[in-house]
Amino acid sequence: MKSRREFLKGALTGAAILSAKNSLGLSGALDQQAESGKSKVVIAREAALHGPDGKLDEKRVGELLDRAISTYTGRKRPVDAWKHIVLEGGGKDKVIGLKTNGLGGKGISTHAVLVFAIAERLQQAGVKPGNILVWDRSARDLEACGLTINTDPSRVRCFGSDVSGFEDVVENWGSSHARFSRILTRECAMVINLPILKDHSMAGVTFAMKNMYGVVERPQDLHAGGCNPGVADLNAFPVIQRKVKLTIGDAMTSVYEGGPGFRPEHLWQPNALIVGEDRVAIDQIAWGILEKKRAAVGLKTFDAVGRPPRYIATAADAAHALGVNDPQRIKLIEI
Incomplete structure (x- = not known):
């Protein structure tokens, strides 16, 4: 029988304001009734x-993920939470x-251990390995996360837009x-966004919404004005609202x-996962976390x-x- 570590490695190597059309409705009907109009993070x-x-300790990362998902969805058993997410x-x-x-390179990229843990739990929820696709802009970005490129449909796939290419039509x-x-x-029918929290030399903060710069061919065209309104405009495209x-x-x-590159002299360990559906609320919370650290x-x-x-x-405007x-x-829950 394979060990957990072998299983995980083998697998990967081989919104609007919680509106009905954009929300998964994951955070629980009771919460939404009690906290009408509030976004849960x-x-x-x-x-x-x-x-x-x-x-990072793999076991503890998995346990932290389970706590975060169970708390967010209101489901006691993590597997039930994941089954609901999949459904x-x-x-x-x-x-x-x-x-x-x-993008930031080794040391400040989405951690592979988190990706492994999510891929494992999706499979426990009934998703076939080949129906899980780990992706980013390019092989370089994925390898910076500690991931291995794989296009074998019998296993969890992992490749970038340098393999798939981009649509011919320019959307506006x-x-x-x-x-x-x-x-x-x-x-993808659905995308789970896995950004990493960073300072950004132009935009100030890069997290949930700015991670979408990695889904377009020319993200450099969206950096004017400190990425404003570029980030907001990009996230307003229907395909992103519908699928992410x-x-x-x-x-x-x-x-x-x-940031956004690796700066060991300014590296720290918040030791946290931040979960939510409202990408604006998540970024607002992330901003506060970085400001607090900077002040400290x-x-x-x-x-x-x-x-x-x-x-x-x-992004929050009319x-x-x-x-x-x-x-x-924003209904912020800290555990």
């Missing part, structure tokens, strides 16, 4: 997530994409023009200054250094209506 923490050698995403026979972020929304990855448009349903944000390791080490606020993440408020950024309208 869960932050799950584990102080001992990293071992003495600085490496709401189209069923176990549909392809579920896991969109990582490896607001000021944005984009050609989308065929992985998003043709392969859930965020499981990797805040186990983070960079609070000098004596750095100025993002506003004071001229790079506040203005795209968050833009034209975009992608979620809520008002803390009074």
Whole structure:
């Protein structure tokens, strides 16, 4: 019988304001009735997530993921939570994409151990290995996460848009023009967003919404104005609203200054996962986490250094209506 580590490695190597049309409805009917109009975000923490050698403990990451998903969905058994996620995403026979972020390189990319844990739980919920597709912009980005490229449909697949290519048609929304990855448009029925929490030299904060820059051919075209309104416009495209349903944000390791690349002198370990459906609310919470850390080490606020993440408020405005950024309208649960 294979060990858990062998199983995981073998598998991978071989929204609007919680509206009916954009939400998976995962956070529980009772919560929504009691907290009408509020977007639920869960932050799950584990102080001992990293071992003495600085490496993540696989068992503890899995346990943290289970706590986060169970708390968010209101389902006691994690497998029941995942079965509900799979069902709401189209069923176990549909392809579920896991969109990582490896742009920052080794040391500040979505952690492979989190990807392994999610892939394992999706299979426990009845999804066939070949219907799980781990993806990013390119092989380089995936390898930076510690992942191995695999196109074998009998196993969990892992490849980038450099394999799939992009749609021929340029789509438009607001000021944005984009050609989308065929992985998003043709392969996946649902995408689970797996960003990593980082400082960004232009946008201030990069997390849930900005991770969508990895689904288009020319993300560089969306960086003007500190990525505002680029981030908001991109996330307003129907294909992203329709398919990118859930965020499981990797805040186990983070960079609070000098990002989005790896900056060991500004690396820290929040040891957390951030879960939610409202991408705007998630980014608002992430902003607060980074500001708190910056203050603790004596750095100025993002506003004071001229790079506040203005795209968050833009994404919440009436034209975009992608979620809520008002803390009074966010139900934050910390466990």
